[in-house]
Amino acid sequence: MEKHINMPFALDYETAVLGACLLETKAMPLAIKFLRAEMFYDDRHQKIFSALECMFNEGRSIDIITVTEELKRRGELEKVGGPFFIVQLSSEVASSAHLETHALTLKDYYIRRELIKGQSKMLAMAVDMTVYTEDAIAATQEMLDNLNKDAAWNNSLRDMETLMSDTIELAEERREKQEEGVTGIPTGLTDLDVLTSGWQKGEAVVIAARPAMGKTMVSLHLAKAAAKAGHNVLFCSIEMQGERLGDRLILLESDVNAHRWRSGQTAPDEWIDGQNTARELAKLPMMIDDNPSMSMDYIRAEARMLKSKGKCDMIIIDYLQLSDMKSNDRALRNREQEVAIATRKAKLMAKEMDCPVILLSQLNRDSETRPGKRPQLSDLRESGAIEQDADLVLLLYRPALAGLATDKESGYPTDGLGIIIAAKHRNGETGNVYFSHNKSMTKITDYTPPMDWLMNQKTN
Template identity: 55%
Template sequence: MLQPQAPELEETILGACLIEKEGMALVDELLKPEMFYVTRHQLIYAALQAMFHAGTNIDILTATEELRKRGKLDDAGGPFYITQLSSRVASSAHLEYHARIVHQKYIRREMIVGFSKLLTLSGDETIDLTDTLVDAHNLLDRLEGACGHNRQLRDMDTLMQATLVEAEGRMRKNKDGVTGIPTGLTELDKMTGGWQNNDLITIAARPAVGKTAFALHLAKAAAAAGHHTVVYSLEMQGERLGDRWLLSAGE
C-alpha cells in the first residue's frame, strides 16, 4: 500500500523556508523533521530548524554550509538540490496550509503503522488483553497529541526572533494602518489594526441588540477583503442568516 505522502509540498515548504525570511517562523511549531516523508527532506529541515533556533540567517549558502558541517550535504542531495528547492516556490503565501497537509500525511502514516501493530497484537492470545488495550490507548493519545500544533517551550531569544519576523511581515502588509483582517469599521481598525493571527474575538451584549448583525458585518468585511470566511449559528437556520446578509447589503 502506498504510504500517505506529499513530496512536492515538502519541496515547496523547504524552498519557502530558504527564500522567505518568515518561512521557518510560520512552520517551526507545526513541523518536525521526522514528519517529512523523504529522508533528504528530513535532513534539510532539521538543519534549517537548528539554524532558526540558533538565530542564524537562512539562505541557500548558509543552509548548504550547515549541512556540510553536519556531514549530511551529500545525503541531502548536494548543493545543486538545495539550490533547486529555492526555485520550487514564488512566496510563502500558502506555506502554513502546505505545512498542515504534510503534517496530516505524517499522522496518517503513523496511524497505519500503529493500527497495523495493534491488529497483530489483538490476534496474539499469548499477550495479555489489558496490555493491548493500554497500547491502543497510548497510540490514540499520541495521535491526538500530534494532531495539535506541537507547541513547545521556547526560550526568550527564539520567541522574540519569531515575534520580530512576524512584526516585519505585518509591516509589509500594512495598508492604511491595517495589518490584519479588516473589520469594515474604520475606528475599530485604527484601534486593533484588524484581526490578527490567533485572535479570539468575543462579542458580548444583552439579547436582541444586534450581536448577530455585527458578527455578520465582520464576516462580510473579511470576505470582501478576500479572506475565507465561515459562519456558524446555533440560533437560526442558514436561510435566515442569508436573509440578514442580503438585507444588510441592500439600500
C-alpha cells in the first residue's frame, strides 16, 4: 500500500537543521531534544546527523572540519556527497532562529511516514491467515505505543516552576476531594483506607496470596466498594467465568446462604433477596471481562477505549500469572521474564490511564513450610519484577487456615479473621489491616474483636 502513497518529507527543513547545527553551538542541544537520525528522510542526512549526535554526546567540538573528519573516520564521507556537500549544507542557512519549528516539523513528518509504514504492515498481517489475530492486534498496539512515545517526546520535561505549580494543584485537588483522610478511591475497609488514603491514581497495587485464600472475593469487595462510591471499575477475570463472579457479588451484598444459592436450593425469601440484590448491583458502574486468553496489551487497549468514554477509574486483573503474554519472541523468554514484562506493562498502564491498577498474584509454596504459614514479600512468584514495579504489595493471610487458634502478632482469635499485610508501600507506611469474613468467605467487613475476647482482655 505504501508504494502508492507519497511519503511526507521536507528536505529544505532537513538541510536547514543540519546547517544550523554545523554553524552554531547552541543549535545541536536544541535539535537533539526533538530529533533522532532516523527521523531524517534523506539517507545522507541521517548519516550526518548520526555523526553529529555522536560528537555532541562525547563533548567534541562541531564544525565543518570536525564533522567531515568524523564522517571520513566512519567511512561515510563519500556516501554523503563528500566535503563539498558538508560545506553546501552550512551555506544554505543564515541562523538557527527557527530551528525548533523546523525540528518539530521534521518529527511530525517522520511520525506520519512511520504511521503509513505501520498501517501497511498491519494490513498485510490482517490478510495473512497464518498470523494469529491476537498477534496482529498486539503488533498494532505496539506500533501505536511507539508512535505515541515519539509524539509526546520531551513533553514530560518541566522546569521547577512548572513542577511546583502542578504539585500544588494536585495537592489542592486532594484537599478538596478528601473525605475523612481518603484522597483516592475508597477500598471498602476502614483500616485499609487509613493506611493507603484510598487507591491512588497512577499506582500499581499487587494483592498476593496462596490458592483458596480468598483473593477473588477480596478483589470483588474492593471493586464493589469503588463502584458504589461512583467510580468506574474494569474487572478483568482471566480465571473465572463472569456469571461465577456475578454469583459472588450477589453473595457479598445479600444475606443469601452461599451453599443454597450455588446448589439451587434457595428458600423463597432468599431467592427474592438474591433477585433484588442483582437489580441493585446492575446499576453499578462496573465492567466485567472474562476472556480467558486476554493479554496485558488486550487489557490496555480495552482500558484505553473505556477511558476515552470516561468510564475507567480503576482496573483490577485476576490474576497476573494467568495473563497471556503475547509477543513475537515469547518462545525465547522464560516465565519470569514474561511476568516481568506484564508487571511493567501494568505499571505503565496505571500511569497512562491515570488510575490505580490492582493485580492479583500467586504466592509460591515457601510460606507453606514456614511456622504459621505467614506470607512475606519474598514469597511472590517471579517476585523480582513484581516487587520492583509495584507501588503497594498486599499479602492476604488467614491464620485459621494455618491451624492457628490465635494470631501471634495481634492476639486476635483467628475464627473469621483475615489479614491484609502491607509488605511494601512506596508512598506510605507498611503494616497489617484486619478484616472479618464469614465461613464461606462471601462476606467481608471491618474487623471488630469478639465481645468475649474484649472482656478477657479487660480482666487480664
